[in-house]
Amino acid sequence: MEFPTTKTIKDAIRDAIGQQVTFICEGTYEACPTCSGLGYYDEINQTSLDSTCTVCSGAYWLFTDSKVTAVAHVRWSRMDEPNREMSGKTTDGECYITVSVDSLTPTQVNTIKEIQADSRRLNVYRTVYKGVPTRDRITFVAKEFTKTA
Ligand SMILES: [Zn+2]
Numbered sequence: 001m002e003f004p005t006t007k008t009i010k011d012a013i014r015d016a017i018g019q020q021v022t023f024i025c026e027g028t029y030e031a032c033p034t035c036s037g038l039g040y041y042d043e044i045n046q047t048s049l050d051s052t053c054t055v056c057s058g059a060y061w062l063f064t065d066s067k068v069t070a071v072a073h074v075r076w077s078r079m080d081e082p083n084r085e086m087s088g089k090t091t092d093g094e095c096y097i098t099v100s101v102d103s104l105t106p107t108q109v110n111t112i113k114e115i116q117a118d119s120r121r122l123n124v125y126r127t128v129y130k131g132v133p134t135r136d137r138i139t140f141v142a143k144e145f146t147k148t149a
Helices: 007-017 033-038 106-110
Strands: 019-031 061-076 094-100 112-117 120-130 137-144
Touching: 019 033, 019 106, 061 112, 094 112, 094 120, 106 112, 112 137
Parallel strands: none
Antiparallel strands: 019 061, 019 112, 061 094, 094 137, 112 120, 120 137
């Protein structure tokens, strides 16, 4: 392989090594802003006193996902590593996303629902801690959600 010399190629490589990805983590329950603003909290039933609220439908508590953006090294298996798998079989669209452990809290790591990278939505199915001597990186092995999902 020839070493890249032009700035454009160097920039492209740098972008490939570090890029912004978005982690969608399962969030927490938050009070409906409308109902909490009006003081419509039913403390006995833990619901809203206004069952017709258009925001929470009377539930009062809204489940909100949290978004975390981090710089990650994103690698698509079929492009970069054709012979990686022991069986020699490459799964289409498999993706390795590596971030610093500081990018996410342990809770966030455990509640990742989705990663968005390269304008694609990915489903994490394996989390690998890496690094020597300290485990300072996390690699998420992910696959693109099926188109129907
Ligand atoms: Zn409400």
